[in-house]
Amino acid sequence: MTPGKPRSLSMPSYWFGDVTGGKCTPAGSHDPEYLSFRLDGIRTEMESFCPPAWEAARDSGFVSSRGEYIRVLREVCIYRAEKALALVAARPEQELIQMVHMRDQLDEVINLVTGRALEWHAARSPEFSRKFRALKGKRALEALVAGGSPRVRGIATGMMHLSEVKADLTREIEQMAGEVIPNCTGLVGGVVAARLLAAAGGLEALARLPAGTIQVLGARTALFAHIRSGSAPPKHGIIYQYRKVHGAKKGRRGKVSRTLAAKIALAARIDYFRGERDEEFLDTARAAVERAAGESGS
Amino acid sequence: MIWIDGVLVSRGEGGVYGERMMRGHRVWDPYRSKLAAYYYLGGEVSLESRMRVLYLGAAHGTTVSHVSDSTEVVYAVENAYAPMRDLLAVASRRKNIIPLFADAAQPSSYAPLVEEVDLLFQDVAHPDQASIALMNLPFLRRGGVALIVVKARSIDVTKKPADVVHEVSHKLAESGLYPRRVIWLEPYHRDHAILECPRD
Numbered sequence: 184m185t186p187g188k189p190r191s192l193s194m195p196s197y198w199f200g201d202v203t204g205g206k207c208t209p210a211g212s213h214d215p216e217y218l219s220f221r222l223d224g225i226r227t228e229m230e231s232f233c234p235p236a237w238e239a240a241r242d243s244g245f246v247s248s249r250g251e252y253i254r255v256l257r258e259v260c261i262y263r264a265e266k267a268l269a270l271v272a273a274r275p276e277q278e279l280i281q282m283v284h285m286r287d288q289l290d291e292v293i294n295l296v297t298g299r300a301l302e303w304h305a306a307r308s309p310e311f312s313r314k315f316r317a318l319k320g321k322r323a324l325e326a327l328v329a330g331g332s333p334r335v336r337g338i339a340t341g342m343m344h345l346s347e348v349k350a351d352l353t354r355e356i357e358q359m360a361g362e363v364i365p366n367c368t369g370l371v372g373g374v375v376a377a378r379l380l381a382a383a384g385g386l387e388a389l390a391r392l393p394a395g396t397i398q399v400l401g402a403r404t405a406l407f408a409h410i411r412s413g414s415a416p417p418k419h420g421i422i423y424q425y426r427k428v429h430g431a432k433k434g435r436r437g438k439v440s441r442t443l444a445a446k447i448a449l450a451a452r453i454d455y456f457r458g459e460r461d462e463e464f465l466d467t468a469r470a471a472v473e474r475a476a477g478e479s480g481s
Numbered sequence: 482m483i484w485i486d487g488v489l490v491s492r493g494e495g496g497v498y499g500e501r502m503m504r505g506h507r508v509w510d511p512y513r514s515k516l517a518a519y520y521y522l523g524g525e526v527s528l529e530s531r532m533r534v535l536y537l538g539a540a541h542g543t544t545v546s547h548v549s550d551s552t553e554v555v556y557a558v559e560n561a562y563a564p565m566r567d568l569l570a571v572a573s574r575r576k577n578i579i580p581l582f583a584d585a586a587q588p589s590s591y592a593p594l595v596e597e598v599d600l601l602f603q604d605v606a607h608p609d610q611a612s613i614a615l616m617n618l619p620f621l622r623r624g625g626v627a628l629i630v631v632k633a634r635s636i637d638v639t640k641k642p643a644d645v646v647h648e649v650s651h652k653l654a655e656s657g658l659y660p661r662r663v664i665w666l667e668p669y670h671r672d673h674a675i676l677e678c679p680r681d
Contacts, residue, residue: 197593227592232619234597253554257572257579260594264569264582271562410639 196225197235198259199245199252209245213255215262222263275363276386282356283377289349293342297323300338304331321346365460366450370443370468371425378421379447390455397451398422398444422447431476442475482520482527482551489517493550497571498543507547511669514544515604515630518669526600526626526677528552533598535620537585537613538605538630540564542571542578548602549575556595560584588616595620601627606635611652618658618680627658627678634672642672653678 195202198218200209210221237252246252271277301318304327305311311330318326324346327339353374360373364386367376382400383389389397399406402420409416419440423429431439446468453461483490483506490506501508511518520527528534528551539545539557541564549555557572558581559565565582572578581591585605601621603614614629621627631649633642650660653676660676 222593225593227589229589229592229616229619232589232592234595234620235593237596253577253579256594257576260579260581261569261572264565264580267582268562268565268569407638 195233195235196227197239198222198225198256199235199240200243202239207239207243207245209240209243213258215259218255218259219263219266222259274385275359276380279356279359279363279377280381280385282352282359283374283381286349286352286356286374287378289345289352293345293349296338297327297342300327300331300335300342304335307332364451364454365458366453366465367447369460369465370446370450370472371422375421375425376447378424379451382421386451386455390451392448392451394441394445394448397447398440427472427476435475435477439472439475443472446471489520491547491550493546494574497546497574498541500543507550509547514547515666515670515673515675516544516548516602516628518666519628519664519675521669522664522666524628524664524675524677526628528600532600533596534600534602535595535598535617537601537603537617539568539580540604542568544604545578546571546575549578552600553577554579556581556591556598558583558585558591585613585617588620592619597622599625601625602630603627604630604632606632608636610636611649614653614678615656615658618656621680623680625680627676627680629653629660629676629678631674631676632672633674642674646674646676650676657681 198210198221200207202208210218212218237246237249240246240252241248246255297320301323308330321343324339324343328336328343331339356377357368357373360368360377360380364376364380367379367389370376371379379397379400380386380389383392383397392400398419399417400420400422402417405414405417405420408414418437419428422440422443423436425443428436428440428443449464450468453459453464483492485503485506488503489509489511490503491509492506495502495507497507500510509517511521528548530551530553532552534548534552534555536545536548536555536557539559540561542557545555545557545568554577556579557568559568560583565580568578568580572580579594581594583591585603586607598620599622601614601617603610603617605613607613610629610631614627618627629649631646633640633645636645636649646663650663653660658678658680660678662677664675664677666673666675
């Protein structure tokens with residue numbers, strides 16, 4: 184299906200037809216797909232814009248009543264919105280974002296529940312209380328499964344199962360991130376790259392961010408505290424989780440995260456516009472980050 | 482506006498977002514909806530059954546659903562993915578909501594669809610809320626009113642809310658849209674105000 188005829192800029196075009204000299208030439212059909220396609224071809228200049236009047240649609244015979252006008256218009260708009268939503272949903276990074284949110288939430292839940300189960304267990308067996316503080320993660324769960332009351336044991340078993348789910352999910356994230364954002368993943372690993380993607384809201388959004396923003400993504404509280412009360416600005420947000428940043432000497436962390444953010448900004452753009460892993464870029468980028476950390480070279 | 486024993490309600494099919502019902506009417510909570518808060522605080526621009534409304538920043542469609550109960554048609558603009566999904570679900574049950582998946586800062590993208598309206602309601606989180614209102618002014622008929630929610634914190638967190646509202650008012654007035662009244666939404670919403678701006 185194609186729209187009836189080409190429209191010039193001087194002729195106001197509305198969703199139901201084109202208006203010239205007070206006369207309206209109606210669109211050829213009520214079909215939402217047809218009308219939506221027709222709308223895609225309409226360019227409106229807001230300076231000279233005059234809103235459509237439904238009476239024009241009626242007088243031209245496009246609709247016979249106000250009720251019909253609203254009904255057909257609503258159908259087109261719902262059609263267009265659903266189509267646009269489907270396009271967003273089809274972006275592969277949307278699932279990756281959900282996956283990394285789920286992974287982080289699982290992490291939180293496991294830690295919370297494990298912590299509570301340890302407290303409960305310690306309340307029942309006081310001799311356990313001194314030892315258990317040192318226990319973390321899987322070790323803690325194993326201790327609970329071995330020595331806890333039946334209820335605590337059941338909870339700990341559930342958490343062990345969730346930990347396995349989390350480990351599997353992490354592997355899947357690494358793999359998917361390697362496909363969807365190969366260069367960001369090459370720089371900071373799949374999970375951190377996916378978190379950056381989630382914080383930005385999508386690949387296009389991440390590719391459009393300046394490096395300075397990427398550097399402090401995920402440090403919103405610190406950033407606003409800085410703006411509001413003049414505390415020290417945050418040096419890093421999510422990228423702190425990358426080992427080269429948190430593993431750097433304290434005095435160099437700011438420098439490392441600044442350099443790394445600059446390279447992630449480039450990597451995101453390569454991922455968005457080219458979508459392929461660029462080994463040469465990754466080599467130079469990694470070398471730059473290492474120089475910043477003072478590990479090698481100059 | 483419909484009040485039952487001092488509680489704002491609207492007449493329509495319930496169960497949109499878990500709102501309470503009261504004698505067959507939908508309770509419109511001022512803590513959830515800035516427009517409801519505006520009416521609780523004495524806002525005088527009422528919704529009427531013949532009104533056409535352009536609603537910018539429709540979000541999940543909770544307030545939109547109440548507006549649609551009391552007006553002829555609501556053009557609901559929202560540009561974020563997840564809220565738009567919810568808004569579409571609301572629109573599927575209400576025949577007078579026209580959902581527009583678009584950016585309120587790009588009115589040309591929905592201009593061929595939106596007729597002249599009696600009320601422009603704007604609730605967008607954007608650093609330049611005044612500009613967005615002005616860009617959308619061509620949709621508002623002369624004699625109509627724009628209700629503009631100023632989210633002081635989304636404009637500039639470093640400034641005092643009152644100063645932010647003053648700046649927005651000033652910018653609107655410079656372009657001929659004079660706020661005749663400012664209603665702060667305390668205690669329902671912190672650091673939010675609604676500007677009532679009639680179009681001459």
